[in-house]
Amino acid sequence: MRSAKDFFRPLAVGAPQPLTEIPARPSRAIHFFDPSNEKMAAKIPQMVGTVDVLLGNLEDAVKADNKVAAREGLVRIAQETADLGGQSGSTQLWTRINALDSPWVLDDLTTLVPAIGDKLDVIMVPKVQGAEDIHYIDRILAQLEAKAGLARPILVHAILETARGVANIEEICGASPRMQGLSLGPADLAADRRMKTTRVGGGHPGYLVRQDPPRGDDGTAQIDADRTTYQQDLWHYTIARMVDACAMHGIYPYYGPFGDIADVVACEDQFRNAFLLGCVGTWSLHPKQIEIANRVFSPSVEDIRHARRVVAAMGDGTGAVMLDGKMEDDASLKQCLVMVQLAEELAAIDPKLKAQYDAITLD
Numbered sequence: 001m002r003s004a005k006d007f008f009r010p011l012a013v014g015a016p017q018p019l020t021e022i023p024a025r026p027s028r029a030i031h032f033f034d035p036s037n038e039k040m041a042a043k044i045p046q047m048v049g050t051v052d053v054l055l056g057n058l059e060d061a062v063k064a065d066n067k068v069a070a071r072e073g074l075v076r077i078a079q080e081t082a083d084l085g086g087q088s089g090s091t092q093l094w095t096r097i098n099a100l101d102s103p104w105v106l107d108d109l110t111t112l113v114p115a116i117g118d119k120l121d122v123i124m125v126p127k128v129q130g131a132e133d134i135h136y137i138d139r140i141l142a143q144l145e146a147k148a149g150l151a152r153p154i155l156v157h158a159i160l161e162t163a164r165g166v167a168n169i170e171e172i173c174g175a176s177p178r179m180q181g182l183s184l185g186p187a188d189l190a191a192d193r194r195m196k197t198t199r200v201g202g203g204h205p206g207y208l209v210r211q212d213p214p215r216g217d218d219g220t221a222q223i224d225a226d227r228t229t230y231q232q233d234l235w236h237y238t239i240a241r242m243v244d245a246c247a248m249h250g251i252y253p254y255y256g257p258f259g260d261i262a263d264v265v266a267c268e269d270q271f272r273n274a275f276l277l278g279c280v281g282t283w284s285l286h287p288k289q290i291e292i293a294n295r296v297f298s299p300s301v302e303d304i305r306h307a308r309r310v311v312a313a314m315g316d317g318t319g320a321v322m323l324d325g326k327m328e329d330d331a332s333l334k335q336c337l338v339m340v341q342l343a344e345e346l347a348a349i350d351p352k353l354k355a356q357y358d359a360i361t362l363d
């Protein structure tokens with residue numbers, strides 16, 4: 001186990017000072033693109049400013065033959081695209097490096113950090129199994145940052161894609177002051193757990209609960225009668241664990257991929273479940289998922305109006321009041337402040353949303 005004091009000093013001589021708090025930068029959609037795909041790469045400059053995070057993916061979904069081209073493509077895009085990445089970029093730049101047991105990951109790190117380390121905000125690490133994986137990345141990033149003379153530490157985001165990763169979730173979140181957040185990797189996780197869904201995220205019609213059977217006059221259960229079924233969320237347990245582990249460590253949970261690109265309705269539902277449970281954002285695999293994520297992960301005007309009314313009604317923040325027939329008190333005020341604070345963070349980067357929130361009246 002590392003001493004808490006280690007968190008206050010860099011892991012390599014000359015590396016930037018670790019952060020004591022992870023900035024709450026809006027990241028409603030983390031939009032994935034393959035930098036080796038010329039058609040996709042060509043779209044990236046015009047997407048800056050329309051999405052909170054652009055992520056150059058180097059891992060799964062990039063063909064083995066294209067790994068070098070993807071890495072080099074990401075360097076080129078980062079160097080040539082204005083306003084992308086770093087503290088002043090209007091859109092953050094993230095990458096997903098190859099897995100720690102792959103032949104590509106070391107070259108990913110040793111190429112990206114010297115070339116574009118000042119623009120890379122977050123490195124997403126796939127298939128994280130335990131704190132030891134984060135310690136490895138932490139040390140090597142410090143060495144590379146020191147060599148490159150970077151002023152700001154690159155943050156680290158872990159994808160939960162194995163049963164062992166889920167079992168070690170708390171130690172992963174607390175393994176380094178660089179830890180920025182967690183995402184769900186439902187496809188690899190399903191395979192590793194030997195779950196029987198072949199979908200990339202989303203529900204499954206077989207995972208359901210059924211209404212009790214009606215009773216006949218003699219009290220017998222009529223099991224063949226029509227009964228409503230309710231499809232359940234396969235990912236509820238894992239996402240709830242992620243939310244707790246992240247909140248405990250002051251970092252941020254994200255949903256992950258929704259592979260049924262055509263089913264924008266179910267995608268919106270899955271995103272909203274994650275938003276309601278405490279996630280701050282999700283992945284977008286296709287341009288049409290960005291708008292869904294931005295909408296779902298921004299509190300509605302109605303929610304912000306209600307939250308502001310509670311704040312106003314609660315005065316000094318203590319005691320209990322009635323508002324619209326409902327009790328509000330110190331705790332419900334805190335719930336409302338979560339919404340108000342999120343609205344302020346989003347309004348600071350999204351002028352359209354700011355105009356909607358500014359137009360809210362309280363009576």
Ligand SMILES: CC(C)(COP(=O)(O)OP(=O)(O)OC[C@H]1O[C@@H](n2cnc3c(N)ncnc32)[C@H](O)[C@@H]1OP(=O)(O)O)[C@@H](O)C(=O)NCCC(=O)NCCSC(=O)C[C@](C)(O)C(=O)O
Pocket residue numbers: 031032033034039040041043057060061159161184185186187188189200256257261284285286287
């Ligand atoms: C799904 C695919 C194949 C459909 O690609 P398509 O070309 O068939 O789609 P389209 O609707 O025909 O595309 C329309 C236009 O949009 C472009 N386009 C399309 N997608 C994008 C994009 N993302 N960013 C920017 N542009 C994009 C595309 O190039 C095309 O351009 P055009 O009009 O000039 O012809 C494609 O969207 C894609 O490859 N998306 C990214 C997939 C990806 O990154 N997967 C990995 C993350 S999920 C994962 O790894 C799992 C996990 C966590 O590890 C675990 O659960 O275990």
Ligand SMILES: [Mg+2]
Pocket residue numbers: 060126161185187188
């Ligand atoms: Mg995966």
